[in-house]
Amino acid sequence: MKNWTIGIVALAAALSTTAAHAGPTLDKVKERGHIVCGASQGTVGFGAPDDKGYWRGLDVETCRAVAVAVFGDREKVEFVPLSGQQRIPALQTGEIDILPRTLTWTLQRDANGINFTTPNYYEFTGFMVAKASGVTKVEEMTGASVCVQTGSTTEVVVNDVSSKLKLDLRPVVFDNVAATRQAFFSGRCDALITDASALASVRATQSSNPDDYVIFPATKYMDALTPAVRHGDDQWMDIVNWSIQALLNAELYGITQANVDEMLESDDPRTRRFLGVEPGNGKALGLDDRFAYNIVKQLGNYGEMFERNVGKGSPLKVDRGPNRLFIDGGLMFPMAFQ
Amino acid sequence: MTVVQANSFTTISTTAAPPKRRRRSFVTLLFGDLTASCLTVLTGFLLLSFVPALNWAIIDATWVTTDPSTCRQGGACWAFILAKFRFIIFGTYPPDEQWRPLLVMALMLLMVLASLSPRLWGMKLLCAWGAVITAMLLLMWGGVMGLSPVPSSAWGGLPVTLLLALLSLGLGFPFAVMLALGRRSILPVPRLLAILTIELVRGLPLVGLLFVASILLPLLLPAGWSIDKLARTLAALTVFAAAYLAEVIRGGLQGVSPGQAEAAKALGIPSWKIIWHIVLPQALQKVIPPLTNTTIVMVKNTSLVLIVGVFDMLSAGRVAATDPQWPAPYVESYIFVAGIYFLICFGISNYSRWLESCVQARSYR
Numbered sequence: 001m002k003n004w005t006i007g008i009v010a011l012a013a014a015l016s017t018t019a020a021h022a023g024p025t026l027d028k029v030k031e032r033g034h035i036v037c038g039a040s041q042g043t044v045g046f047g048a049p050d051d052k053g054y055w056r057g058l059d060v061e062t063c064r065a066v067a068v069a070v071f072g073d074r075e076k077v078e079f080v081p082l083s084g085q086q087r088i089p090a091l092q093t094g095e096i097d098i099l100p101r102t103l104t105w106t107l108q109r110d111a112n113g114i115n116f117t118t119p120n121y122y123e124f125t126g127f128m129v130a131k132a133s134g135v136t137k138v139e140e141m142t143g144a145s146v147c148v149q150t151g152s153t154t155e156v157v158v159n160d161v162s163s164k165l166k167l168d169l170r171p172v173v174f175d176n177v178a179a180t181r182q183a184f185f186s187g188r189c190d191a192l193i194t195d196a197s198a199l200a201s202v203r204a205t206q207s208s209n210p211d212d213y214v215i216f217p218a219t220k221y222m223d224a225l226t227p228a229v230r231h232g233d234d235q236w237m238d239i240v241n242w243s244i245q246a247l248l249n250a251e252l253y254g255i256t257q258a259n260v261d262e263m264l265e266s267d268d269p270r271t272r273r274f275l276g277v278e279p280g281n282g283k284a285l286g287l288d289d290r291f292a293y294n295i296v297k298q299l300g301n302y303g304e305m306f307e308r309n310v311g312k313g314s315p316l317k318v319d320r321g322p323n324r325l326f327i328d329g330g331l332m333f334p335m336a337f338q
Numbered sequence: 339m340t341v342v343q344a345n346s347f348t349t350i351s352t353t354a355a356p357p358k359r360r361r362r363s364f365v366t367l368l369f370g371d372l373t374a375s376c377l378t379v380l381t382g383f384l385l386l387s388f389v390p391a392l393n394w395a396i397i398d399a400t401w402v403t404t405d406p407s408t409c410r411q412g413g414a415c416w417a418f419i420l421a422k423f424r425f426i427i428f429g430t431y432p433p434d435e436q437w438r439p440l441l442v443m444a445l446m447l448l449m450v451l452a453s454l455s456p457r458l459w460g461m462k463l464l465c466a467w468g469a470v471i472t473a474m475l476l477l478m479w480g481g482v483m484g485l486s487p488v489p490s491s492a493w494g495g496l497p498v499t500l501l502l503a504l505l506s507l508g509l510g511f512p513f514a515v516m517l518a519l520g521r522r523s524i525l526p527v528p529r530l531l532a533i534l535t536i537e538l539v540r541g542l543p544l545v546g547l548l549f550v551a552s553i554l555l556p557l558l559l560p561a562g563w564s565i566d567k568l569a570r571t572l573a574a575l576t577v578f579a580a581a582y583l584a585e586v587i588r589g590g591l592q593g594v595s596p597g598q599a600e601a602a603k604a605l606g607i608p609s610w611k612i613i614w615h616i617v618l619p620q621a622l623q624k625v626i627p628p629l630t631n632t633t634i635v636m637v638k639n640t641s642l643v644l645i646v647g648v649f650d651m652l653s654a655g656r657v658a659a660t661d662p663q664w665p666a667p668y669v670e671s672y673i674f675v676a677g678i679y680f681l682i683c684f685g686i687s688n689y690s691r692w693l694e695s696c697v698q699a700r701s702y703r
Contacts (some may be wrong), residue, residue: 036491041647042657049424049657051493053430080491081647093556100489125453130493176660179668314663327415 025097025229026286029070036062039079044177045310045318046102046121046225047079055079058309062227062244066098066301069243069291074298081257088114098240100227105151111248118244119224120302121310122322122331125157126196128203128215129292131189137216138165144190145170149180149212153223158241158300161218177316181206184254187230192217198310201317217319228305246292246335249274250301251325257300260293276335281337291338302332379511389496406663422658429494429654435486442474446500454563454689457526471508474501490568494649496678499566502640502650506575507583507633513576514583521584521615522591532584539581544642547574552646559585565577579636586628590621623697630690633682641679651675 029035039055042048043323047057055077064074082090091099100221103109104123106114109156127309129135129144138161148155150173162169173190174180181202184192194202199215207213227244229237250256253271255263264275273277301304303325310318324330368378398413402420409415419426424433431439449470453463478497481487482569520532539547551574556564604614622629641652649657655675659668 041644041649041653042660044660044662049425049430051661052433053428053492055430070432078489078491080431081649081653083647084646085549086647089553089557093559093564095556095567146604173654179662209397215408338410 005074007187015215024067025233026070026239027063034076034078034202035063035067035070035098036078036080036096038064038082038090038096038101039063040101041081041083042176043102044318045316047100056309058121059102059225059227061299061305061309062100063098065247065295066240066243068295068298069239069246072288072291072294075258079267082238083154088112088228089229094230097236098227098229103228104223105226109228112115114228115231115237116228117237117240118248119226119331120244121151121225122177122318123197123225124222125154125193125218126199126215126321127198127218128184128192128194128213130214131214136193136214140220141169141191142167143170144196145172145188146185147172147174147180147189148193149173149177150175154195154218157211157218157221158193197321197323198316198318200319204317235286239287242285242337243291243295245335245337246274246295247299247302247305248325249337250296251303252327252334254317255296255301257296257298259305260296260338264293270338339348340568348643358698384495395683400410403548406665409665409667411527413469415443415664415667415670418659418670421664422661424673425495425658426651426654426671427495429649429651430497431497432486432488432492432493435488438477438480438485438488439495442477442497442631443500444468444559445474446504447548454692463522467508471505490566495654496651498649499651502575502643502648503637504571506640507636508577509572510576510579510583513580514587515618517580518587518591521588536581536584539577540585544578544639547578548642548646550574568648571646571648575636575646577644578639579632582635583629586625587621589593589628590623591617594620601611624693626690626697630687632689637682638679652677675676 025316037060040047043057043059045057047055050056055286056206060079063077063079068074069076070076079091080096081097087099087101087103088094088109098199099114099183100120102121103116105119110116110270122204127138127141127146129141133143144167146169148158148171155171155173157171158171161167171185174183176281177194177198180194181192185207192199192202196215196217202325203210203213211274227240229240253274255269255271255274260275263271264277265308269278273281275296276282276288276290281289282313288294295319301307303320305311306320306323311320320328320330322331325332325334344450367374369375388685389575392548394412395414400409400411400415400417406421409417424436428436428439432626449467450483452458453467453573477485478493478501479487479490511512517532517536520528521536523532548571551570552567556699557568559565591615598616598620599612602616603609640650644653646654652675655671656668
């Protein structure tokens with residue numbers, strides 16, 4: 001079954017490179033009255049409907065930020081749930097306008113009809129094992145069974161590490177974060193592989209005794225989860241890029257959802273330009289000059305968004321780690337907003 | 339050796355004195371002979387092995403709680419189902435508009451109940467179904483009569499499962515009849531077309547058809563065209579249902595003796611009337627059990643739309659269980675969804691049994 005599935009997806013990819021659906025996305029979006037956004041089938045923290053069916057998560061809010069930039073309203077978004085195989089064809093054919101769906105920036109994807117914008121989450125993988133096993137680094141993990149989430153980059157990491165170091169790791173696959181963690185703590189596998197920023201909090205909150213577990217990195221490689229847009233519409237790509245940049249810049253300037261109105265009175269020329277008190281930025285992109293103000297007013301800055309969805313304010317309790325701003329030692333780098 | 343003796347002895351005694359059989363004690367019933375004893379012991383172990391499951395499901399279970407962390411004690415977490423009930427049933431449909439899918443399901447139930455008795459079947463009922471289905475789709479979609487529009491990507495849960503099953507079977511059935519008649523036609527072109535369609539669709543797995551409909555189809559369409567994702571999924575399900583139903587109906591057609599059609603022809607009845615009034619009714623009566631089978635299979639097949647990102651009841655149940663505040667209550671979630679599927683499918687199979695006896699009683703009157 002796998003083979004023909006891959007066949008269909010490959011054929012779809014081949015077809016899509018010949019069919020260029022370039023067009024002014026912004027005009028289409030404005031005419032429609034809302035943005036259509038590719039969503040996952042439920043990845044907690046990044047994109048999942050809550051009890052009321054309202055979409056929440058870091059990727060979802062990234063999409064809402066673009067809606068605020070275009071329409072000034074974070075609710076002007078339609079979320080289309082997509083499976084892993086569907087997501088890229090859906091973007092290429094114009095079914096959706098943006099694809100923020102825990103999509104890792106890779107060469108093959110970039111070359112095959114989509115463009116990546118600005119990373120909204122950096123992820124690197126780590127292992128957690130029981131201290132009683134005596135294992136302290138990857139090389140000692142020969143023959144271990146590993147709880148892994150399917151469809152994630154961690155699944156690839158397990159295979160790569162296993163074949164490179166000849167460890168003969170046995171992946172035990174689950175279809176989402178919560179089940180993977182649950183399985184590890186109930187003793188289903190020897191090790192848990194997941195986003196390293198999350199491991200410490202997983203150990204703290206879900207194990208009966210945190211001291212019984214050790215954590216070590218799986219590889220030196222890191223993934224950049226990046227919202228993507230179609231090839232061939234530069235204006236739309238700019239809009240998505242600078243909507244994400246607005247979130248990052250707001251954090252750099254210390255502008256939060258709570259103080260954004262006070263900041264309008266600020267004397268700092270950068271802040272004034274950012275909030276559209278001094279016009280120019282929005283117009284250059286074909287947007288309202290106050291688009292960045294609107295984004296922060298409705299969604300907060302990147303830091304607030306992170307903590308609310310995956311960080312301290314969420315049940316996932318992921319450490320900011322590499323997702324801190326560069327001035328705090330992270331990888332998030334806001335470009336000059338002028 | 340002794341066992342054999344004991345065995346034959348009991349047989350003799352029971353056959354010799356029938357009145358004694360009624361007073362046969364519980365012990366003899368359970369341990370009367372070797373087979374009975376073995377079965378009793380085995381059944382006993384089987385029942386015992388269910389004790390932990392029962393313990394988990396009932397005694398240790400958390401039934402009502404507002405704090406998800408109290409669910410981590412080991413028993414089943416039915417409080418989770420209570421908390422997520424709305425989401426599993428209605429999916430991502432906006433909560434303020436929830437009455438609409440609820441009304442849709444009520445309408446569907448009403449119509450199903452109204453069409454249970456074969457006596458009411460006819461053109462009127464068919465028209466009523468057409469009107470109700472249009473009304474249901476309008477209700478779900480909105481955008482008319484002051485209803486706020488809800489895009490099909492936000493539909494979810496049980497209404498989607500039911501609509502997909504009902505529409506794929508309802509739309510597939512006329513096609514199936516045409517395909518079945520085509521396959522038995524003496525005209526070469528319809529026959530070849532019907533055979534090609536049926537064999538092609540039956541030769542493909544449903545998952546493959548769904549992938550083609552959801553991934554390939556939009557790429558093959560000219561730029562700027564797009565068909566709704568749910569509609570594409572429904573089309574794939576309909577084609578699949580039609581091919582399978584066609585083969586079932588063909589079986590029925592072959593079961594009707596050719597003498598009947600010949601006799602009708604000799605009387606000068608036009609051929610469409612022969613098919614409509616003589617052959618088809620008898621053919622369909624004969625295939626009620628396999629039709630039920632296909633219906634039940636199609637109801638369950640709708641759950642495969644999960645892989646193309648349609649939010650049916652199973653997807654909603656799965657997503658509900660990923661909420662990290664609850665201790666990964668997959669089992670509870672799947673049991674609940676399975677229960678609903680069971681109710682639907684059990685209902686269909688019971689109805690078909692009743693219908694069969696009803697039809698038989700009428701035809702042998």
